[in-house]
Amino acid sequence: MDKIAAGLERAFATDGFANPSVDDLRDAADVSLRTLYKYVPSRSEMMQAALEHRHQRYMTMLFDGLTPRGGAAFNDIIDRIAVWMRTEASHGCLFHAAVAAAPDDQALRALLEKNKNDVAAKTAQITGLDGAEVEISIILDGLTQSWPLYGDQATAGAKRLAKILAQDNAL
Template structure:
């Protein structure tokens, strides 16, 4: 990815996370990307392309932040994953999953649905691998999704509940 595209994607991600997918005007998106309108449209020719670029950026950042350099022990990895998801919610988005919000804003978009499915599948695979769970097991995915979706209502109480629900998954 070029430096310009990275700059655009990062700015678009911030703009959509702050203002949703319908609210930001093209001028707001251009300003957030820090490029001219011509450059914005050169790299992302439509609003749909802008949303996809923003979400691809978010996908990469989320995976790195939650799953890079996890402890090797399953119980420590589980605690780290849940803590990092909570930290993400606390610092990046306190109102739920941006991927789900994008699909809700444009439910007819196959590209958005594919990106949502890919993101969630990669989160599940990495979480299960880190915690020593079978790849097809959905339980930890449900706990992580529950934490993400419940965070806006319960914040740290959602983290505490997630820990209580997830601990038996790795201890048998």
């Protein structure tokens, strides 16, 4: 299943959610059509599997090896998001793209919420900004959403906002 989910994630990240045909998705997963449908019997479930896989990879990339260090850790997280955007998501957040492609799919919306909430909660824990999860989410999601337009300028802006948030919460 992990192999299938990884292939589906790559296909959707590369070609979006509307473009890949079932044959494209099967090829990306490197399994037979029968095996693909055995594990993920619908396009919605394929999207869910891809996003669940992506969430785990994203959380690992952002937080593995980080230690609680306040503002320095926040800057490290922002830098890691910038690397992710450069290498994995230059078109923006795949979770938002999935919900945009299927706005009535509550399972996809739940995965979007889980991703954003988990990232904000873990960032708050590591940075000592407990209680500022909404503000953290706005900063980090703003970075991922504005990356396609501004690139490294978005990273610098997110760091400035993180510094202001940290200063505000120190009062």
